[in-house]
Amino acid sequence: MRKSVFYFTIFFLIVNVVGQHGLTDQEKWKVSFSDLNITIHMDEEAQSKLKINLFDEQLKGSKFRLKSEKTHISTVPDEYIHLNGSSWEGYVLVKGVFLGKTKICVELILSNNQSEISSNCQDIIVIRKMRIIDHVFTGSVALLVSLLYINFGAALDLSVLKGILKKPVGPAIGCFCQFILMPVMSYALGYALFATDINMWLGLFFTGVSPGGGASNMWTVILKGNINLSIVMTTISNLGAFAMMPLWIFTLGKTIFDYGDLKIPYDRIATFAVSLVVPLLIGIGIQKFLPRIARVLSRLLRPISAILIIFIIIFATVTNLYLFELFSWQIVVAGLGLPWLTYCLSWCVAKLLKQNDIDCLAIAIEAGIQNTGIAIFMLRFSLGQPEADLTTVIPVSVAIMTPIPLFLLYLVQKVRSCRRNAKGLQEIENDNE
Known part of the structure; x- marks a missing residue:
């Protein structure tokens, strides 16, 4: 009996202590x-x-x-x-x-x-409070992207496409670099730099899965690459993007959405992909039924591509000065790393597969230049706030950093050309003497 009372007392004390201090x-x-x-x-x-x-x-x-x-x-x-x-x-x-x-x-x-x-x-x-200039910016990007795809459809040369596709080694390498290498690299780079910042990681990934930019054709001409191969790769990239963008976003991209506890906006992304088909079909229709207008639009393809890139960099910067408050060393490294690494790796892949220098150059440029306008449009259209604003900083950073190595390469080519010309003049003078 005493033992029972003793155990009961101990139990009561324990419960009382837990009740007071174990809450x-x-x-x-x-x-x-x-x-x-x-x-x-x-x-x-x-x-x-x-x-x-x-x-x-x-x-x-x-x-x-x-x-x-x-x-x-x-x-x-x-x-x-x-x-x-x-x-x-x-x-x-x-x-x-x-x-x-x-x-x-x-x-x-x-x-x-x-x-x-x-x-x-x-x-x-x-x-942010939505201002009139924000609506103008978003609408302008949408308009320019639509015009770009109308021009693209009007300039689509099926005969050139068929000719190069008879020996599709170059385009196949380009497709691999554009649709496999670039998305995987953007995902890996985003994980390394922004594992705890889902918005930036998402912005980098959306940039990586976007199609090649029209400026690739312009830079290929400037740097004396294979322009025909570049045009074919741009064609394949833009056509393939209708399938590859949703595929990557709904598969590998889903893990980023899951990390950030975000819902994938399936309906908005699907609507965006379909919205690009309409201007493309309009361009193809113009080419078929209005050939004169199609020829004019074909000449405007490169200028509109260049305007789109310049517009994105300048107008996005002026309209959204807050972007620079978001800039960090990680964002600068992402803006540099994605296009620059792709240039180098694509060149190496093309070289390993025994492509000549001008083809390697075209492949590297095409794979490394993304259509950041598409990325910004897709992010603004697909995501809610504040994600739509926060993610925009990455494609803007990529757009700013992408031309730097190409411009440096252009300067190197110019210096070499001047040296060759000077050496040639010196040899002529020596022969005359």
């Missing part, structure tokens, strides 16, 4: 926000209703304060509020600082100066 955070105190999430604009403030309940007598007399998980996105007043009773209810002020998502949590400061963070937090989404 979880949820059992000791509870935080409730009236709204699970708040969406606010940059540089604007919003009120959030907060209620705190204490269930542990030892917590009475404590104080608390709000903490922002990412203060560069959103801030709250840095002040303490004392809890005199077992509950507190009131409004707190939340300010949007910059684009992004963060959480506002409650930090409870105990009497021994230790602290606990609430398990219930409030999600804060900070977005």
